[in-house]
Amino acid sequence: MRRPRTALLLLLPAVILIVVVLVLPVGWLIRFSLFEGQSGVQAAGGLTLEHYSRALTDSFFLGIFGRTILMALIITVLAVALGYPLAHFMWKAPARWRGPLTILALSPLLVSIVVSSYGWIVLLGNRGTINSLLMWAGITSTPLRLMYSEFAIVVGLTHIVLPFMVLSILAALERIDPLLAEAAATLGADARRTLWHITLPLALPGIGAGTTIVFSIAISAYVTPAVLGPSGPNFITTLIYQQFTMLFEWPFGAALAALLLAVAMTVVFLYMRLLSRAGALGAGRHDARAGGRAGAQA
């Protein structure tokens, strides 16, 4: 049972699945993006790159790309700021807290995105919890516009991506030799010095990996911008959706999707480079591609 031919046979269904449902359709999508127009469900007209040049030169579209990238960057920074302390805490916590803390850290991922989006509507709405609290406290007399804004997108997406950042950082922290901190303490370093000079530098590969994966999840998220964001195309993904479902500009929408795919794949490639440089071998490398929940969830 150990022969390469057996391996081929065992792998065949998986390869067929990926070719039929992923490789072929994505190829079809890219082919679609190179045609001038469409007739019915088929691409039609001559071959052209005009959709790509339109996407990359029109200031309206460039504006949306810019906003998307800016929001994704803010989300990534927030995820590091919130994720590092939690990962550090989980790392130091006694073993019996591990289970509950893991469930806490991963809960944004386990709870349906539709559910948490609804939760943000209840919290951020004009008559929502936060506005009620602010008005009750006399901080504001009219409700602040928190929902259906870029602020809401950033909040909702930071929530969704946080588990990936925490897991990345925690994995790096767990590779740190505990003797290092002890040695630092013996040599007279206080907790803050140990954090700055030992722990943080060694956690950096984890932060780097988390940053790339979180960024790629954020830019390809659809549900959060669609539900929590301002109306109209407010994010690259909602722009793509609009091209397909409302404007029926399929070749152009396909070109936008191909551009998004290219950016996401580039970031994931960087992520894998970072991980292999961080020296995470074997298991680490396939944990790596966890990112996927990326698309899958958000």
Place this chain on the structure above:
Amino acid sequence: MSRLLRVIVGCVALFILAPIIVVVVASFSDTPSPEFPPRGLSLRWYAHALAETAFTDSAINSLWLASLATLIATPIALAAAYAIVRIPFPGRDGLQTFLLAPLVVPSIVIGLAVLLAFSGLGVRDVGLRLVGAHVLITFPYMVRTIIASLARIDAVTEEAALTLGASPLRAFWHVTLPLLRPGLIAGMVFAFIVSFDNVSLSLFLASAHTNTLPLAILNYAEYNFDPSVAAVSTMLIAASLAAALLLERLVGLRRVVGG
């Protein structure tokens, strides 16, 4: 541990749990719109939600879809993971990356690509394209969990069975599979969740007649603001929590999610 860290972590925990807590609390309110804190308590929105065919019909669709996707993905993933872990062959690393590719392609791109390609090729069956796409995105999670579990099972036990005259299939069935069971079940549970919760694929591939529960919730919430959505959500949260506890017990959540 320093007090500052505890305070920060407390705030992070609040941020993580806030949207979940308000949904649960709002589901028990007796007002026609969700309020937090609620003015009175009642279970009427649960009754309302369970009587709403938009939710019940789509929930049945989602259960079918997630079950089918998981059951189809399981043998495919099991065979592939076994080959990756136990049989040395050239290009193994590259193939493993290829198997996990559905995780790195944004799911909005997968949804669109499948929609365009399948309709372009004349495959109009909504069920078929939904199940196909859901198998595609659940399968890598199972491959990963099974690879991680298999790698921890010593190949020697299986070899012993082979030496004692068992056929390879028999050795796998009676020796490796029982050892693999926790990892396999964990992978299946997580795959089920991934499929059940999916929005961005179903959004493109479902139809008005074949809707999934997350899509039904989104549609309903767009036009109605009553707390029945909170009631449905709370039932989903309870199910997620149960699944999380099960996964943590079986193999540890982190190994399933990957990290």
